[in-house]
Amino acid sequence: xxxxxxxxxxxxxxxxxxxxxxxxxxxxxxxxxxxxxxxxxxxxxxxxxxxxxxxxxxxxxxxxxxxxxxxxxxxxxxxxxxxxxxxxxxxxxxxxxxxxxxxxxxxxxxxxxxxxxxxxxxxxxxxxxxxx
Ligand SMILES: [Zn+2]
Numbered sequence: 345x346x347x348x349x350x351x352x353x354x355x356x357x358x359x360x361x362x363x364x365x366x367x368x369x370x371x372x373x374x375x376x377x378x379x380x381x382x383x384x385x386x387x388x389x390x391x392x393x394x395x396x397x398x399x400x401x402x403x404x405x406x407x408x409x410x411x412x413x414x415x416x417x418x419x420x421x422x423x424x425x426x427x428x429x430x431x432x433x434x435x436x437x438x439x440x441x442x443x444x445x446x447x448x449x450x451x452x453x454x455x456x457x458x459x460x461x462x463x464x465x466x467x468x469x470x471x472x473x474x475x476x
Contacts, residue, residue, distance in 0.1 A: 347439045349409045352416045352432045356404060359386050359430075359444055363400040388433050388443035395448055395474060400428065416442060426450065429473045448474030 362383045377396030379387065401423040408419045414434040422428055427450040432442045451468035454460045458470040467475055 346411060348416060348434075348442065349411050351439055352411070352418060352430075352442050353406060353409060355386055355432070355442060355444065356406070356418055356420070356430050356447075359383065359447065360400055360402045360404045362386075363402070363447070364396055365399055365401065386444055388435060388445045390433070390445050391443075392446070395446065398449060398475065400447070401426075404428070422449075427456075446474070451475070 362380060364377065377393050379393050379396065403423065404420040405422075405425075406418060406420050407427075410417045410419075414437070416432040416434075418430040418432070420428050420430065429446070429448060429450070430444060431446040433445045434441045435443050448471075450456050451458075451465060451472055451474065453467040454465035454472060456472035458465055458468065458472040460466070464470040465472070
């Protein structure tokens, strides 16, 4: 495993610790989500704060790390074994330049395909992960 991949795994564990937690099994924690001061330095500019509205029941079980160029994708299961995908982008082109671009659960309607009954999925807008 490369130092880039190790850095992203470590950053993801920090992010999951700082991510909104579910309470009483509720998944949605409400909006507008607040980006905490601790979380902010770990996020890329393109990160959508709306993703924080979906709680992550930690800890993350890392299943796969795929690093290619300036992007690293980490597939994980949350504490309920639901699949999530984290995408990191490198903003400084060095081993400590990785920032989170997205952390989102598998779309419960299209299951990652981005299409539903032949149409672009209206829940994840064709991305296959997250909601909106
Ligand atoms: Zn979908």
